[in-house]
Amino acid sequence: MCTCGAPLLVNYDLEGVKKNLSPEDLKERTNTLWRYHELLPVEDEDNMVSLGEGMTPLVSLPQLGKDMSMKNLLMKDEGLIPTGTFKARGAAVGVSKAKEVGVKELAMPTNGNAGAAWALYASRAGLQSTVVMPDDAPKITRNEVASSGANLYLVNGLISDAGKIVGKAVKDHDLYDASTLKEPYRIEGKKTMGLEIAEQLNWKMPDVILYPTGGGVGLIGIYKALNELKEIGWVVGKLPRLVAVQATGCAPIVKAWEEGKSDSEFWNESETLAFGINVPKALGDFLVLDAIYKTDGCAIAIDDESMVQEQEKVARLEGSFVCPEGAAAFVATRRLREQGWIQEEETVVVLNTGAGIKYPDTVQVNPEMLEKDDVIRRVENVINK
Amino acid sequence: MCTCGAPLLVNYDLEGVKKNLSPEDLKERTNTLWRYHELLPVEDEDNMVSLGEGMTPLVSLPQLGKDMSMKNLLMKDEGLIPTGTFKARGAAVGVSKAKEVGVKELAMPTNGNAGAAWALYASRAGLQSTVVMPDDAPKITRNEVASSGANLYLVNGLISDAGKIVGKAVKDHDLYDASTLKEPYRIEGKKTMGLEIAEQLNWKMPDVILYPTGGGVGLIGIYKALNELKEIGWVVGKLPRLVAVQATGCAPIVKAWEEGKSDSEFWNESETLAFGINVPKALGDFLVLDAIYKTDGCAIAIDDESMVQEQEKVARLEGSFVCPEGAAAFVATRRLREQGWIQEEETVVVLNTGAGIKYPDTVQVNPEMLEKDDVIRRVENVINK
Structure with missing residues (x-):
């Protein structure tokens, strides 16, 4: 971070990239986010820690689109990535750069998914990690962190409380602080979502991108990515309208935007089942609001x-079991379409930030129970050809 | 199925494929299993039901390899696919072909993951489905099936009991039987794992492939795929040695192989936490054994x-949270290396058939609980640069 306490962002020699790289060059490259290495901060290939992350599918959703009166609805499915959430992108690049600068142990607070990703990528890189998460963070992420061999602590509180504990531990034990935006490289990993969306649309930008917003790093990253692509001339024209989607139980960015402010206030007693966006005050709130x-x-x-x-x-309608945060972004799409803010013909990309399978308690199911010799009874038969 | 009760396998005009397709052609294609459509049974592109499945990473595991005294250990990570397990491959191709032949509703028994994949892909295709699973199958898969809108039933028994109920329902209600090997197209989807391994190794075959074996469709499929690639001349030489990995609590194929038999016997009172390979008697056991x-x-x-x-x-060691079935295949690799059956220099591919996050109850974790104002105590500080 800057000595003033503000986050740092990475700058590149974009003139150099423009001269030496073309979209055509990417075709022969690895199908991971490392295909964009000229726009990433890791210098030595040996430091690139990879489990095959990136180039997640951009899936067309015609049935859901029809249900919302939309002709070009797309989902960027971030469930298909190591650890099952988009947090893997920030972890892959962040851990790689930490390795490159000689870090031995990192520390971070988490609502679960980021901690899981960072702890596992740290193991892959041969780094130690310390992770603090709220007691009621999803159990699966606790398993992932513990299995990685990280030092795992639970806290009877929120991610902001975990953050305070990590802050003290960083000072007391000389750890590398990998908290959101306290190092500048996580955002570079998240940025690749924007690079991929542009490439997957054949270097055309969509009209709207909706993003479930907790810390907001992905939104900041996508904004940064598209601006960089403009600078190197790979995309032209107006940037997509970026939409920050939050939960009514934790909506500091929404409140700030509605009031026309440039930063947000701490949201007291925040609560939502979409655990990943339960962030009462994001350090990069002013960057998110600026991008909006x-x-x-x-x-x-x-x-x-x-x-x-x-x-x-x-x-x-589409056979995709998205996470609650992703579902929030779909509801937002529906509402904004109803309000006319999104037009029928516009190309709209919704970020599904993780796999629904990471949230076993969201869905309530009460199926019929059969004994071994039972038969399934139903009124009508099916007419199969 | 054949009228004699045996499974059917799909044959292709491989001479035609050999003439009209080259590995070079694949480079420009979609990064899903549909890149191999000439070797898949779906004829009309409009019937290809896709959520972006396939081309999962083939990840190098140097640290785990070192731990096992192996120089070329690779993992095909099938956790990075819709629904989080390799079952998505069989479902994508199987459902697509079912759609193509005019099916309205399919039915199947499942230990969880296959049912989740087929129910979700059926929704994507606009087909109805009926799924019967054991009461103690993983809860997450229950959620997936229910969310898809399928008719979900639990049975107080094993997958073989679910199979009997499905068999009756298929007859009573004229449903399409999508049980393992009761239709010939699921295997074609699973086959793509073999095609991808060959392509990702630049059309060289590995020395050994280890596969967690329940129904065994993936192993049969990989064997079929590599033979087809040999016929069209894209790979040459000896096929990899195929290893069927089972659980000691359910090992009918292992028993048959040890006794030199060509098919297996029903395994009574089978039990293992690796739910996906709890299959007491596989319909395709003779094909698995033949391939071995x-x-x-x-x-x-x-x-x-x-x-x-x-x-x-x-x-x-590697930062990958694999499923218990995948872990079984890694233990098998370790044991076979210790016995000298696998050599140090050999290229070995282990199939991790799913994401560990689908099994929240496998790992037991007891982390330290902190209050909001606590600090993390530890003996030594870290020397970070």
């Missing part, structure tokens, strides 16, 4: 009940 | 405790 304002985007809050309903709708 | 015999492979059973230990070892 600059792209004529907006911010919108979604209630938990609507998320759960939409999660089921996406599964029924 | 023909490639000078073997079959080996692993106890649950060793699986759990190896799962943690893979996470600690």
Whole structure:
């Protein structure tokens, strides 16, 4: 971080990249986010820690689109990545750069998924890690962190409380602080979502990108990526309108946007089942708000009940079991379409930030129980050809 | 199925493929299993039901390899696929072909993951499905099936009991039977693992492939794929030795192989925490055994405790949180290396058939609990640069 306490961002020699790299060059490259290594901060290939992350599918959703009166609805499915969430991108690049600068042990607070990703990538890199997470963070992420061999602590509180404990540990034990935006490289990993969306749309930008926003690093990263692509001339024209989607139980960015402010206030007693976006005050809130304002985007809050309903709708109509955060972004899409803020013909990309399977307690199911000799009874037969 | 009750396999005009397709052609294609569509049974592109499945990473595991005295240990990571397990491959191709032949509703028994994949892909295709799973199958898979809108039933018994109920329902209600090997297309989807391994090794075959074996469709499929690639001249030489890995609590194929038999006997009171390979009698057992015999492979059973230990070892050394079935295959690799059956220099591919995050109850974790104002105490500080 800067000595003033503000986050640092990485700058590249974009003139150099423009001269020496073309989109055509990418075709022969690895199908991971490391295909963009000229736009990433890791210098030595030996330091690139990879488990095959990146180039997640950009999936067309015609049935859900129809249900929302939209003709070009797409999902960037970040469930198909190591650890099952987009946090793997920040971890892959962040851990790689930590390794490159000689870090031995990193520390971070987490709502679960980031800690899982960083602890596992740290193991892959041969680094030690210390992770502090709220007691009620998803159990699966606890398993991932513990299995990685990290020092895992639970806290009877929120991620902000975990953050305070990590802050003290960083000072007391000389650890590398990998908290959101306290090092500048995580955002570079998240940025690759923006690079991939542009490449997968054949270097055309969509009209709108909706992003479930906790710490907001992905949104900041996508904004940074698209600006860099503009500078090297790989995309042209207006940037997509960026939408920050939050939960009604934790919506500091939405409140700030509605009030036209440039940063947010701490959200007291925050609560939502979409654990990944339960962040009462993001360190990079001013960067998120700036990206929204600059792209004529907006911010919108979604209630938990609507998320759960939409999660089921996406599964029924498109066969994708998205995470609650992703479902929130789909509800936001639906609402903004209803309000006319999104037009029928616009190309809209929704970030599903993780696999629904990481949240076993979100869905309530009560199926019929049969004994071994039972038969399935139903009124009508199926007419199969 | 054949009228005699045996499974059918798909044959292709391989001479035609050999004439009209080259490995070079694949480079420009979609990064999913549909890149091999000439070797898949779906004829009309409109029937290809896709959520971005396939081309999962083939990850090098140098640290785990070192721990096993192996120089070329690779993992094909099937956790990075829709629904989080390799079952997505069979479902994508199987559901697509079902759609193509006009099916309206399919039915199947499952230990969880296959049912989740087929129910979700059926939704994507606009087909209805009926799924019967044991009561103690993983809860997450229950959520996936229910969310897809499938007719979900639990049975107080094993997958073989679920199979009997499905068999009756298929007859009573004219459903399409999508049980393992009761239709010939699932195997074609699974086959793509073999095609991808060959392509990712630049059309060289590895020396050994280890596969966690329940129904065994993947192993049969990989064997079929490599033989087809030989016929079209894309790979040459000896096929890899194929290894069927089972659990000591359910090892019918291992028993048959040890006794030199060509098919297996029903395994009574089967039990293992690796739910995906709890299959007491596989319909395609004779095909699995044939593939093992023909490639000078073997079959080996692993106890649950060793699986759990190896799962943690893979996470600690390589940062990958594999499923228990995948962990079983790693233990098998370790044992076969110790016995000298695998040589130090050999190229060995282990199939991790799914993401560890689908099994939240496998890992037992008891981390230290902190209060908000606590500090982390430790003996030594870290020397970070």
